[in-house]
Amino acid sequence: MKKYSAFAIAREALRGNTGWPEQWSSPEPKKSYDVIIIGGGGHGLGTAYYLAREHGITNVAVLEKGWLGGGNTGRNTTIIRSNYLYDESAALYNHAIKLWAGLSQDLNYNVMYSARGVMMLAHNVHDVQVFKRHIHANRLNGVDNEWLTPEQAKRYCPPLEISRDARYPVVGAALQRRGGTARHDAVAWGYARAASDRGVDIIQNCEVTGIRRGPDGAITGVETTRGPIKARKVGVVAAGHSSVLMQMADVQVPLESFPLQALVSEPVKPVFPCVVMSNSVHAYISQSDKGELVIGAGTDQYTSYSQTGSLSILQHTLEAICELFPMFTRMKMLRSWGGIVDVTPDRSPILAKTPVKGLYVNCGWGTGGFKATPGSAHVFAHTIARDEPHPINASYTLERFRTGRLIDEAAAAAVAH
Amino acid sequence: MLLIHCPYCEEERPEAEFRHAGEAHIARPQNIAEISDEEFERYFFIRSNPKGLVFERWRHIHGCARFFNAARDTVSDRFLKTYKAGEPKPALDGEG
Numbered sequence: 001m002k003k004y005s006a007f008a009i010a011r012e013a014l015r016g017n018t019g020w021p022e023q024w025s026s027p028e029p030k031k032s033y034d035v036i037i038i039g040g041g042g043h044g045l046g047t048a049y050y051l052a053r054e055h056g057i058t059n060v061a062v063l064e065k066g067w068l069g070g071g072n073t074g075r076n077t078t079i080i081r082s083n084y085l086y087d088e089s090a091a092l093y094n095h096a097i098k099l100w101a102g103l104s105q106d107l108n109y110n111v112m113y114s115a116r117g118v119m120m121l122a123h124n125v126h127d128v129q130v131f132k133r134h135i136h137a138n139r140l141n142g143v144d145n146e147w148l149t150p151e152q153a154k155r156y157c158p159p160l161e162i163s164r165d166a167r168y169p170v171v172g173a174a175l176q177r178r179g180g181t182a183r184h185d186a187v188a189w190g191y192a193r194a195a196s197d198r199g200v201d202i203i204q205n206c207e208v209t210g211i212r213r214g215p216d217g218a219i220t221g222v223e224t225t226r227g228p229i230k231a232r233k234v235g236v237v238a239a240g241h242s243s244v245l246m247q248m249a250d251v252q253v254p255l256e257s258f259p260l261q262a263l264v265s266e267p268v269k270p271v272f273p274c275v276v277m278s279n280s281v282h283a284y285i286s287q288s289d290k291g292e293l294v295i296g297a298g299t300d301q302y303t304s305y306s307q308t309g310s311l312s313i314l315q316h317t318l319e320a321i322c323e324l325f326p327m328f329t330r331m332k333m334l335r336s337w338g339g340i341v342d343v344t345p346d347r348s349p350i351l352a353k354t355p356v357k358g359l360y361v362n363c364g365w366g367t368g369g370f371k372a373t374p375g376s377a378h379v380f381a382h383t384i385a386r387d388e389p390h391p392i393n394a395s396y397t398l399e400r401f402r403t404g405r406l407i408d409e410a411a412a413a414a415v416a417h
Numbered sequence: 418m419l420l421i422h423c424p425y426c427e428e429e430r431p432e433a434e435f436r437h438a439g440e441a442h443i444a445r446p447q448n449i450a451e452i453s454d455e456e457f458e459r460y461f462f463i464r465s466n467p468k469g470l471v472f473e474r475w476r477h478i479h480g481c482a483r484f485f486n487a488a489r490d491t492v493s494d495r496f497l498k499t500y501k502a503g504e505p506k507p508a509l510d511g512e513g
Binding site for chain 2: 241243244252253254255256257301302303304305306308310311312345401402403404
């Protein structure tokens with residue numbers, strides 16, 4: 001791997017940029033690997049990278065049915081925060097935040113992590129009580145999160161409308177200063193490049209069509225559109241398609257897949273300094289470094305694999321955005337899209353071993369998986385390599401839906417998040 | 418936006434009038450206090466989440482307010498059939 005540096009840029013400038021190698025190699029799949037990761041998004045590629053770097057397991061393939069980062073990694077609104085209510089969530093998401101802070105240096109790839117602050121708006125007494133409870137719980141867990149008055153919120157984000165006459169009056173906000181955004185494509189590409197450099201095979205356009213199990217029930221490999229591949233360990237990191245893949249191994253999972261839509265505006269000069277979320281009205285907005293406003297909506301109400309949703313959802317979100325930020329009422333929207341998110345009953349992920357020997361699953365991130373990418377990948381690699389969970393993901397089992405030991409962020413937030 | 422045929426009103430109406438109400442044909446166990454944790458998990462949490470034909474409940478909340486069932490393709494979002502609550506799963510061509 002050629003190291004990216006200021007010196008390399010200067011050298012290539014003199015050579016007409018002819019010396020940049022491909023970022024990762026695209027080999028033909030081998031007959032057999034130690035570990036197969038199904039899903040070439042951020043979580044899957046990151047898992048392969050940490051398997052190689054932390055555990056010395058380099059005979060690994062990442063199988064992606066389309067192109068790297070073409071699923072939810074490339075379809076989310078790139079919001080990063082860790083101010084969740086429960087101890088288990090704080091541990092997992094804060095683990096990710098700590099890794100985000102050093103990720104560009106670690107990967108030698110600029111993932112453009114920008115800790116510009118994530119501000120969550122409170123619109124009513126219920127929001128105020130819930131947010132303040134979160135702030136206190138976060139403080140106990142060492143997660144930064146602070147309460148702002150409407151005036152303080154407007155100072156932090158000047159475009160915000162805080163008039164009491166607004167349709168959704170802002171009565172306060174919770175601010176996590178370490179929250180922010182990152183460049184989603186760069187996360188997938190950076191992990192792919194660093195993993196490939198350590199010997200991981202990145203195989204695109206290779207859809208898994210079956211999961212093979214031996215007479216004892218243990219995993220023996222996968223069937224793909226590019227032929228069968230053997231492996232004793234398989235990690236499923238397939239987001240919206242997790243149910244489909246798990247059913248290939250006869251494992252029933254408590255997931256439902258919903259469309260989640262987002263859209264971007266035409267690019268404009270820097271006008272929006274932070275990330276603002278409003279759970280109550282389902283509006284999530286930030287400005288990308290290209291200048292586009294990046295706006296996220298809530299999920300559609302019905303299950304689907306269509307990667308598209310109802311226009312009414314986008315209308316609802318844009319109405320809320322225009323009420324909160326009247327300066328955007330004449331902004332033109334450029335494009336919208338949908339991703340398919342796998343939602344668990346408690347809105348917390350499943351990061352665990354399964355009843356099938358050699359089969360591991362990292363799914364159920366629902367509407368908020370991007371922020372956890374490095375932390376999720378790091379502990380999932382540990383789970384696969386050691387055949388036991390890392391202490392941080394020990395609670396995120398499949399069995400919790402049987403024992404009742406849920407991590408109920410659904411109830412904590414009272415909305416999808 | 419989806420267009421949904423309400424089998425009670427016998428009209429095709431926009432999705433905004435309806436609420437999705439989860440997977441259909443999941444019967445609540447009669448003896449719910451006695452069933453095992455595994456059975457409760459299967460009833461309460463496990464969903465088929467198919468890529469393809471799904472049977473699901475809808476409620477015409479801003480119309481007749483009644484629950485009914487639908488067969489829909491989750492890849493194309495096309496409705497194959499809607500039918501009244503209590504009716505059996507319809508046999509459809511290409512099912513499975």
